[in-house]
Amino acid sequence: MSRFQSGVIAEANSDAQFITLNVVRSADAVAHVRKVLAEIPATEVKFRQQYPDADLHITVAIGSEYWDQLSPTERPAQLTAFPAFSNGDIHAPHTPVDLLLHIRSERHDLNYLASVMLMQRLGADASLVEEMHGFRYLEMRDLTGFVDGTENPQGDDRINVAVVGDEDPDFSGGSYIHLQRFEHDLEAWNKISVKQQEDIFGRTKEDNIEYASADKAAFAHTKRTSLKDDDGNSIEILRHSMPYGDLNQRGLMFIAYGCSPVPFTKMLESMIMGDDAGHHDHLMDYTQALTGQAFFAPSVDWLEQLA
Numbered sequence: 467m468s469r470f471q472s473g474v475i476a477e478a479n480s481d482a483q484f485i486t487l488n489v490v491r492s493a494d495a496v497a498h499v500r501k502v503l504a505e506i507p508a509t510e511v512k513f514r515q516q517y518p519d520a521d522l523h524i525t526v527a528i529g530s531e532y533w534d535q536l537s538p539t540e541r542p543a544q545l546t547a548f549p550a551f552s553n554g555d556i557h558a559p560h561t562p563v564d565l566l567l568h569i570r571s572e573r574h575d576l577n578y579l580a581s582v583m584l585m586q587r588l589g590a591d592a593s594l595v596e597e598m599h600g601f602r603y604l605e606m607r608d609l610t611g612f613v614d615g616t617e618n619p620q621g622d623d624r625i626n627v628a629v630v631g632d633e634d635p636d637f638s639g640g641s642y643i644h645l646q647r648f649e650h651d652l653e654a655w656n657k658i659s660v661k662q663q664e665d666i667f668g669r670t671k672e673d674n675i676e677y678a679s680a681d682k683a684a685f686a687h688t689k690r691t692s693l694k695d696d697d698g699n700s701i702e703i704l705r706h707s708m709p710y711g712d713l714n715q716r717g718l719m720f721i722a723y724g725c726s727p728v729p730f731t732k733m734l735e736s737m738i739m740g741d742d743a744g745h746h747d748h749l750m751d752y753t754q755a756l757t758g759q760a761f762f763a764p765s766v767d768w769l770e771q772l773a
Contacts, residue, residue: 468638468639468640468765468767469766469767470629470640470641470765471523471525471526471763471765471766471769472510473524473525473568474629474641475624475629475704476521476523476570478602478606478615479521479523479571479572479602480571480572480601481570481571481599481600481601481602482568482569482570482577482600482706482708483568483569483577483578483581483597483598483599483600484566484596484647484710484719485566485567485569485581485596485597485598486563486566486567486595486596486645486757487563487564487567487592488563488565488592489532489564489565489592489593490590490591490593491535495591495592496536498588498591499565499588499591499592500536500773501772501773502587503526503772504769504771504772504773505773506524506526506584507769507770509580509584513580517571517573519572520572520573520576521571522569522571522573523569523570523571524567524568524569524580525566525567525568525569525643525763526565526566526567526568527565527566527568527643527761527763527764528564528565529564529565529759530546530547530548530760530761531562531564532563532564532565533545533762536772540636542630542640543634544634544642544726544728545642545727545760546760547560547562548560548644549727549730549731549734549760551734551738552738553738553739553740553746556738556746556751557738557755558646558734558755558758559756559757560758560759561756562759562760565592565761566643566645566761566763567581567584568643568706568721569581570600570706574599581597596647596757598710599710600707600708600709601708601709603709607709608707608709609652609709609711609716609717610650610655610663610752611671612663612671612674613669613674614705614707614709615705615707616669616674617688617691617692617702618704618705619702619704624704626725627702627724627725628641628704628723629641630642630725631725633725637762637764637765637768638765639766640764641724641763642723642726642727642730642763643721643722643724643760643762643763644721644724644727644730644761645720645721645758645759646721646755646759647719647720647755647757648719648720648753648755649715649716649717649753649754650718651752651753651754654752664677665683666685666687666748666749668682668683668686668688668689669687683745684741685740685745685746685748686747686748687737687748687749690733690736690741690745690746690747691733691737691747693732693733693736701729701732701733703724703729703730703733704723704724705720706721706723707719707720717753723763727760737749737750738750
């Protein structure tokens, strides 16, 4: 397997920058962007050597719609557009962008420094679409008050879940990424009882104890996202999500890494469209997806050859 980018499977950090960009459509811009992307692994190494306690990671990923501009002769086997779904007032929109920089560490100042450096290198050939600051909230909780990422794979399973292997040898070591920005309606959420909140999650709020399967409502978040494949195996993704917020807007930067885009697509469809009886994820009644983007994070080897 080719070397995967360190941020793909690294454990959670306390701070992150989620930066999405669009790139000028010209041959000169493509050549310049290829050069900048090729240098990112070395830039990450320098930061990690200079600040060894910060655990900094810079993951760069290429948007599904931009990929052919950057690499017209080869493409990851399963790279497709973000899977948009809509069900009444609940929407998961497709809002394509060209590049993602997912920068995370234990220090906000270093994330900021890395993001400024990379933006300066890209210069006028790339324009900022959105920059969001994610942070650790209390004991790894979302702003709804519930622990986030409980179902994440651990240990070596993180590689199996998140990293492409021999099934696509040209892109071994890469990872499919889906990014959504959710904005929460916390005023409405906080008006319902803790028991109602727990039933919506299918998990206790304070102790983070998952309900028994028989006790979960069909609309529970853990019910709608706990899926099995045809062989009875759990369908998994690796989440690196983080809350964001200020006094005006609050929500979750949801980001999923996978060796295939299929698990994420199945989970999102189950949440939005629901089961055969129409039971959607009732958490979606209190949060709204504002963005939806699909990327591929190539291996370090693939990035370095861009130069």
